[in-house]
Amino acid sequence: xxxxxxxxxxxxxxxxxxxxxxxxxxxxxxxxxxxxxxxxxxxxxxxxxxxxxxxxxxxxxxxxxxxxxxxxxxxxxxxxxxxxxxxxxxxxxxxxxxxxxxxxxxxxxxxxxxxxxxxxxxxxxxxxxxxxxxxxxxxxxxxxxxxxxxxxxxxxxxxxxxxxxxxxxxxxxxxxxxxxxxxxxxxxxxxxxxxxxxxxxxxxxxxxxxxxxxxxxxxxxxxxxxxxxxxxxxxxxxxxxxxxxxxxxxxxxxxxxxxxxxxxxxxxxxxxxxxxxxxxxxxxxxxxxxxxxxxxxxxxxxxxxxxxxxxxxxxxxxxxxxx
Numbered sequence: 299x300x301x302x303x304x305x306x307x308x309x310x311x312x313x314x315x316x317x318x319x320x321x322x323x324x325x326x327x328x329x330x331x332x333x334x335x336x337x338x339x340x341x342x343x344x345x346x347x348x349x350x351x352x353x354x355x356x357x358x359x360x361x362x363x364x365x366x367x368x369x370x371x372x373x374x375x376x377x378x379x380x381x382x383x384x385x386x387x388x389x390x391x392x393x394x395x396x397x398x399x400x401x402x403x404x405x406x407x408x409x410x411x412x413x414x415x416x417x418x419x420x421x422x423x424x425x426x427x428x429x430x431x432x433x434x435x436x437x438x439x440x441x442x443x444x445x446x447x448x449x450x451x452x453x454x455x456x457x458x459x460x461x462x463x464x465x466x467x468x469x470x471x472x473x474x475x476x477x478x479x480x481x482x483x484x485x486x487x488x489x490x491x492x493x494x495x496x497x498x499x500x501x502x503x504x505x506x507x508x509x510x511x512x513x514x515x516x517x518x519x520x521x522x523x524x525x526x527x528x529x530x531x532x533x534x535x536x537x538x539x540x541x542x543x544x545x546x547x548x549x550x551x552x553x554x555x556x557x558x559x560x561x562x563x564x565x566x567x568x569x570x571x572x573x574x575x576x577x578x579x580x581x582x583x584x585x586x587x588x589x590x591x592x593x594x595x596x597x598x599x600x601x602x603x604x605x606x607x608x609x610x611x612x613x614x615x616x617x618x619x620x621x
Contacts, residue, residue, distance in 0.1 A: 313371035329464035366409035373419045375607040377577045380431035413448040421607045470503045491519040565596040572603040
């Protein structure tokens with residue numbers, strides 16, 4: 299078994315590597331949009347290699363016809379993708395319009411943006427959902443003056459079967475990740491990565507890529523798995539810290555108004571902190587949390603908030619507890 303040295307460059311995730319050539323990227327574009335472009339030269343890659351947010355590069359940006367497409371891969375639930383895409387699209391437009399005067403009396407046309415996230419994390423998510431920039435606004439408005447919508451597609455194997463069937467490379471990528479996770483349950487991640495690569499080559503899954511870039515793919519797989527596990531631990535630590543902070547706040551409140559009420563306030567604070575990381579808390583949820591006096595109910599909601607992947611997921615479970 300060859301030794302593999304991990305480097306920061308392996309944050310250039312496998313998804314990006316799989317779709318690094320125009321033929322594969324055009325196949326993915328056609329599958330997503332129901333189009334039938336046949337000439338890869340109709341696609342122009344415009345990914346900004348120096349556009350980095352928190353040490354992570356944006357994955358793929360490309361032009362097809364009148365559209366500027368921003369594709370991202372995510373293995374964790376991220377409600378802040380609309381804001382990240384806003385920063386990135388601004389950089390793209392600045393580059394595209396570099397030699398154009400915006401003070402001209404002529405309207406300068408720009409390619410229509412499309413934002414797409416391919417999600418394959420382990421936390422349960424819908425097959426398709428839309429994230430909106432306005433969800434982050436402090437003041438909710440019916441018709442916000444600035445909006446940006448990001449479509450999130452769950453590409454875990456078994457999800458969005460029609461899409462995976464239309465794009466062979468996407469299906470093979472989903473199979474590779476699924477096999478890696480299953481092997482990691484039985485072996486060390488290093489051995490699981492080696493076994494996954496060998497099994498996929500035998501089964502003609504990403505065979506050409508794996509044969510040509512075996513060592514790099516193994517390293518990326520190890521990094522991907524370790525990063526995924528690390529993010530889970532970070533979220534668990536955030537939960538523990540929030541819970542402890544809530545308990546402390548509850549104790550201080552309890553000195554003034556009673557220990558029982560103080561504990562409830564602490565749990566409420568923990569729930570609010572967890573939900574705030576997912577997005578804007580619905581007003582009725584906020585009010586109901588403040589009204590509840592049963593400790594067992596509050597602890598039930600705390601567990602729901604800790605495992606929820608989105609505000610919508612929490613709200614759905616929360617609503618069911620009200621009946």
